[in-house]
Amino acid sequence: MALQSLDIARRSATTTPSPSVRQATEVAKLIDVSTCIGCKACQAACLEWNDLRDEVGSNVGVYDNPADLTENSWTVMRFAEVEEAGKLEWLIRKDGCMHCADPGCVKACPAPGAIIQYANGIVDFHEENCIGCGYCITGCPFNVPRLSKKDGKAYKCTLCSDRVAVGQAPACIKSCPTGALQFGSKEQMKDYAAQRIADLKERGYKDAGLYDPPGVGGTHVMYVLHHADRPQLYSGLPADPAISPLVHLWKGVTKPLATAVMAVVGFAGLFHYVTKGPNEVSKETEKEVEKEDAA
Amino acid sequence: MIRDPKDLQRYTAPERANHWVVGMSFILLALSGLTLFHPLYWPLTNLFGGGTWTRILHPFLGVLMALSFIALFVRFKALNVMTQTDWAWVNRVKEMVEGDDHNMPEQGKYNGGQKLLFWALAVCMLLLLVSGVMLWRAYFNLPVGMVRFGAVIHAASAAFMIGLITVHVYAAIWVKGTIRAMWYGTVTRAWAKQHHRSWYRQMTGK
Numbered sequence: 001m002a003l004q005s006l007d008i009a010r011r012s013a014t015t016t017p018s019p020s021v022r023q024a025t026e027v028a029k030l031i032d033v034s035t036c037i038g039c040k041a042c043q044a045a046c047l048e049w050n051d052l053r054d055e056v057g058s059n060v061g062v063y064d065n066p067a068d069l070t071e072n073s074w075t076v077m078r079f080a081e082v083e084e085a086g087k088l089e090w091l092i093r094k095d096g097c098m099h100c101a102d103p104g105c106v107k108a109c110p111a112p113g114a115i116i117q118y119a120n121g122i123v124d125f126h127e128e129n130c131i132g133c134g135y136c137i138t139g140c141p142f143n144v145p146r147l148s149k150k151d152g153k154a155y156k157c158t159l160c161s162d163r164v165a166v167g168q169a170p171a172c173i174k175s176c177p178t179g180a181l182q183f184g185s186k187e188q189m190k191d192y193a194a195q196r197i198a199d200l201k202e203r204g205y206k207d208a209g210l211y212d213p214p215g216v217g218g219t220h221v222m223y224v225l226h227h228a229d230r231p232q233l234y235s236g237l238p239a240d241p242a243i244s245p246l247v248h249l250w251k252g253v254t255k256p257l258a259t260a261v262m263a264v265v266g267f268a269g270l271f272h273y274v275t276k277g278p279n280e281v282s283k284e285t286e287k288e289v290e291k292e293d294a295a
Numbered sequence: 296m297i298r299d300p301k302d303l304q305r306y307t308a309p310e311r312a313n314h315w316v317v318g319m320s321f322i323l324l325a326l327s328g329l330t331l332f333h334p335l336y337w338p339l340t341n342l343f344g345g346g347t348w349t350r351i352l353h354p355f356l357g358v359l360m361a362l363s364f365i366a367l368f369v370r371f372k373a374l375n376v377m378t379q380t381d382w383a384w385v386n387r388v389k390e391m392v393e394g395d396d397h398n399m400p401e402q403g404k405y406n407g408g409q410k411l412l413f414w415a416l417a418v419c420m421l422l423l424l425v426s427g428v429m430l431w432r433a434y435f436n437l438p439v440g441m442v443r444f445g446a447v448i449h450a451a452s453a454a455f456m457i458g459l460i461t462v463h464v465y466a467a468i469w470v471k472g473t474i475r476a477m478w479y480g481t482v483t484r485a486w487a488k489q490h491h492r493s494w495y496r497q498m499t500g501k
Binding site: 013014015110111112129131132133134135137138143147152244246247249250254255256258259261262265266269272273276277278279280281282285286288289292293 | 301330331332333334335337345346347349350351392393394396430432433439440442443444446447450451454457458461462465468469470471472483484485486488489490499501
């Protein structure tokens with residue numbers, strides 16, 4: 001969604017600075033997996049605030065419903081059953097956009113202004129500029145954006161940029177009955193997480209920790225995990241996410257390099273023509289052929 | 296429209312039509328593909344009715360180019376087999392570029408450079424087709440690792456092919472009397488004798 005803004009940190013497919021005079025505090029959503037009960041109130045609140053309805057799906061034998069993120073469901077609870085030290089653990093993770101500080105979607109997006117990163121850290125899709133190529137999906141290290149079958153545009157969590165812009169917390173935060181979802185400045189959230197982690201450690205989760213992966217410059221959605229040493233346990237949360245080197249190659253050095261090569265080849269032709277002149281049939285050959293034909 | 300009955304037929308009408316289907320689809324593909332590659336080229340989306348139309352049309356044009364190139368490939372592949380004379384020509388291409396082609400080895404219908412270009416284009420076409428399918432999210436949803444690899448291959452082979460076609464077009468402009476072969480099919484005997492002497496002999500029996 002587009003909001004008139006003077007605090008744009010990054011704009012997709014744009015090589016000059018965007019309006020950025022206004023300062024903003026970095027915000028973050030903290031998801032405390034250890035206190036989440038999997039009620040899906042956040043999913044319902046997300047659909048309600050954003051006025052979206054997903055298709056009614058079918059039970060696939062697990063609690064995950066819908067089974068995956070969609071263009072309508074920007075957040076889903078993922079339920080993993082894991083055996084740790086002979087005990088069953090039910091690890092429930094609220095999945096959705098992580099709002100990376102270094103977003104792969106922005107790197108890959110070819111449409112100017114289809115993806116905006118605000119100074120507060122929110123990465124927002126502006127669907128009116130989206131062309132539907134799906135490069136954001138290719139660039140994303142977390143497999144988050146989804147192309148709509150209805151309009152061909154890409155959708156994902158906005159971190160309720162419209163609410164945050166007017167000083168409100170995201171809808172999902174408002175709905176959480178256990179306080180597993182917190183929202184505030186990134187610093188505040190880190191401090192809050194530190195308390196939670198100390199508590200978890202006291203209760204025997206010696207590997208408890210904060211998930212704020214440095215490979216993507218940190219994220220503006222962070223997790224408190226009981227097993228921060230193995231994030232993969234939580235329905236495949238990547239241990240060390242980063243923009244793929246292939247995406248860097250494709251949307252990094254290749255762009256200026258290929259443009260330079262094409263320009264050099266073009267100019268080489270022009271200057272070859274004006275320095276060496278055209279390659280014309282010589283008078284000599286013309287005369288030879290005339291003679292041969294006359295004979 | 297026979298200017299001189301002695302002119303030599305270089306391309307038949309179906310060959311020319313086929314070439315121009317490939318050529319036009321290539322130009323449209325290059326213009327639309329570049330817009331998705333670097334913001335510098337984004338204004339070119341206006342030629343196609345905006346960004347979304349560019350994204351929709353590009354892959355279909357790609358299918359058109361692939362099919363028409365396959366037809367062109369079948370027509371011309373036998374004529375493009377490299378021979379020893381062709382390699383000798385390639386080794387002395389510097390003289391040619393310098394503008395002195397008097398001592399170049401005698402060439403058949405195509406010279407070594409044209410033949411190498413033909414094969415290089417065939418390889419690019421294949422890479423672009425396969426990697427292009429990987430990127431076509433409207434109809435294919437392939438594993439993301441494959442899509443990322445495809446994206447690099449697609450961009451690199453496309454840029455390389457734009458370079459090759461620039462050389463191809465420039466060669467046709469540089470060597471006077473060449474472009475008419477692709478417009479209306481004939482070349483003058485003198486042109487043939489100077490640039491493709493053994494083809495000239497074969498055609499005229501001289």
